[in-house]
Amino acid sequence: MSQQSTALPAAPTRPSTLWQVLTSTDHKSIGLTYMGVAAVFLVLGGLEALVMRVQLAVPNNRLIAGETYDRFLTMHGTTMIFFVLLPLLLGFTNYLLPLQIGARDMAFPRMNAFSLWLLVGGGLLLYLSPFTGAPSQGWFSYAPLSETPFTPQRGVDLWSAALIISGYGTTLTAVNILVTGARLRARGMLYKRLPMFAWMGWINGFIILFALPCLTAVLLMLEVDRLLGAGLFTRGDPVLWQHYFWLFGHPEIYLLILPSWGLISEIIPVFSRKPIFGYEFVAWSTVAIAFLSFAVYAHHMFAVGLGWPVDLAFGTTSMVIAIPTGIKIFNWLATMWKGSVRYTLPMLYAAAFIVQFTFGGVTGVTFAVVPIDWQLTDTYYVVAHFHYVLFGGSLFAVLAGLHYLYPKFTGRFLDERLGKWGFWLNVIGFNGVFLVQHLLGLMGMPRRVYTYPALPGWGALNLFSTVSGFVLGVGLLVLLVNLVRSRTHGVPAGRDPWNGWTLEWLSSSPPARENFALLPPLHSRRPLWDLKHPDDMDHVRPRRHDKNGHIREEERDHT
Amino acid sequence: MTALPTSNDRASRSHLGMLAFLASDTVIFLLMLVSNIYLRRSESQNGQALPEPGRMLVFSVLLWGSSGVLALAEQQRNRGDRLGAGALYLVTALLGAVFALAQGLEWRSLNAHGGTISASLFFSTFYTTTGLHGLHVLLGLPVLLGLAVLSWTGKIGRRAPGVAAAVLYWHFVDAVWLVLYLVFYVWRGP
């Protein structure tokens, strides 16, 4: 079957009117809308960060002090986690999952749209909060600081409402993802043949399903305290807040990176021209992480004084979870081994991801060593750590994915030159901001402070971090400009610009409404490789590879 | 070639979706219950004896009975009896409404006797949890009424994949009440 006949002709499937965007139930439109929404909140959250960095640029600064600074701090954290990174990842999952499994759409298209608007509604509610006094208790909202006597403003209640509402959107999306992956796979698309992004996105659905309700529960309890005078965390136990919050909060950060790992697991193979090394290990390590993510949560509470047995238990699980994470890194590297690496923008971002994510992962392991946590928790060392994994890690993977899938979304490539500028500005800017913050933490600078004394080195390092923040801002701006401009000025891309191997590259760019007219037979993890190499299909000639996974000597001529 | 639709309602997409959603919902109830069990012990006079198991048992049985009625309704639907099934959906809704009303009166009575939401940690978590449950009951009522109407107008027959999801929801609501009743009304510990 020739490749042309399996694809529907490229039809303008992206809705052109605002009304179409607002009412679309097409997973592709919804996916792109999520990303657009995330971009708006990225600008807001980024400006909040820059304001904070300007305040911190010099010691004893009074530009944005005390309560006001804490409002920026709370809005920044909440925005970036719930209204930037999460919608970006849900957007990618929405767009790509049905394509990769050979489906027409998600299982529940109308609920999909509803979920999107729940998230947007939550975001709008959050940004109404400044009118009633923006929340200032931090995105993690520890009790009793978050209770009425200490943080009375209505903004806190709007903040809770925003997260409960958008949380339901996210939960319903998880339901959609899980049923889509379970029921809508095309014939022959067995679970064990799912592309890595589809698998990780699907497993992510389980994490969301069990983590988000913990947030909903604990926010309800906070509001019962605030609005109805109960004393759950005041007369009761303030530490209960932390248990419930982190039972949500730790799986949350894994849920903020699984789809990113999925993107990296697609990009590295395509641009190394080899299949992902150790598919089963990468797949099962993801499942292990999903389970373990609920078992490590109290590593955020090592300084609370829960007692050594509890600290040791969670320290152990936190170290153990590093193992399946490390497995992925080794497999990504091994994928490049003896490959034919192309230095495309997605691959450059993927390389930056590996460096930055590994660095963040290593500092994470230092925290799993409980006594080290007893010194470094709540300092800028933590701030550096989580920005390395969430920004240098997850967001950079998203940027890789954007450059990779933009041709599929729009039928055009992103501009190479703007892309390279953006890449280097982002790498230099990001590392400039956050690398020095490890040192600040080691010097004893606490986090969540609006200013600091003029101790040796604190001012200089903070200033460096601030200036780098502007470099990073420019880099992200260049990226945004590229995203907008290339829609009209980009070099046209065909159906399969990267010579890929998974089903999304079979559809047109952008795909038609129902994605596929016909699908080829699905016998392996790389249906398009099989199409393009009919004499060397993955599943045929099983003796092509010896039991160590290497190609047999006598088969080498058939490359 | 996308996946072929399965003929068994219970294996339908909407049923599976509802199962997933309810798994998520279970976690919320679980955390609420754990907080009640954990916090009730910290106050000696928490008013835990105030909710009377006897009075609430009557209405609880009605709610649990409504699950039975709903099962009968499903049986009738599978037999093609549109009118009968519709009537039984309606009865289920009525029983649920009676329970919701009784819950409201119970709250009023407890409040009058000093068991307000801020009276003790037992009551704070009691109202939060039963309130959440009550919300689930209230949300289920229009769905059941809708099923009755759809059944009478012939819109849902033997094959109606979405109905199994709604039915699962209602059984879940009743099952949760069993646990809540036992924890709040029956168990007097710790």
Add this chain to the structure above:
Amino acid sequence: MSAYPVFDPASSLARPITDLTRLTFWLGFGVFLIVVLVLAYFMWRYRHRGADGEPGQVFGNTRDEVSWIVAAVLLVAFLLFMTVRTAAASSPSTAGGTPDIYVVAHQWYWEFRTPDGAVSSDELHLPVGQRVLLDLTSTDVIHDFSAPQLARKIDVIPGQHNRLWIEAARPGTFSGACNEFCGPQHAWMRFTVIAEPPAEYRAGQAARAAVAAVSNASASRGAQVFARVQCGACHGVRGQPSAFPHDGAVGPDLTHFASRRILAGGVLTNTPEHVQRWLRDTQGVKPGARMPTLPLSGTEISDLTTYLEALK
């Protein structure tokens, strides 16, 4: 005070953590370096050089996978073993025994009380070479006591009491700070730990336990201002008559104010000029502080300052 407190331990409790931190950092850096070097090497060595066709398609190698999993497990096991050893050394059991010093955290200052009746704020005195047991609680929100050169940190929770062993192995002045976000002035909830050889410590402790004595005339004018403005409603000065039943319960105890080195959680050092500034524009210096900016005249401010600086 050192630039990197975590690498400059001054305590037998902090030293084991420093050693473990160094070891873990080297191991971690080693892992990171391996990953970066392998990445760089692979990306360069296996770069596309224009050849046609695809490279050999390798799907995996179980033996390699197992070997690097085993390596990771061994590394983790080693770190866990070191964790247990270091935890025992740096955070010994606090069960049993009576606390030596009671630490009470407030928004936004620290209060240190000893059984002999001494109360100080923002300054903790310790005898050199002796392990001291702290009992910590909060009057409002969760704070955290962190003096990294001397001990691990521990949260300070309202309604609960945590305990912490602390020790200074050498005399000196050490820095501490609140390490749990506690509201708008979390930044200025710093404290100082002053470690003195046992003899000096005992003498200083006796002085701190004694009540305030105000001798000179101009200071007594200031004492009158203190009474008139009702500072005693929040601030205790032991030995001075007070009309307020719960004096000292809200704000820092001022009995030996003049001996302290920092003001208001570290936002200013304790000099007469800074005291005047604090009294003149409290909210400007520390916005959100629980102390309001009082409507004081210039004379009242200078009299009060004299009085406070006489409270040695």
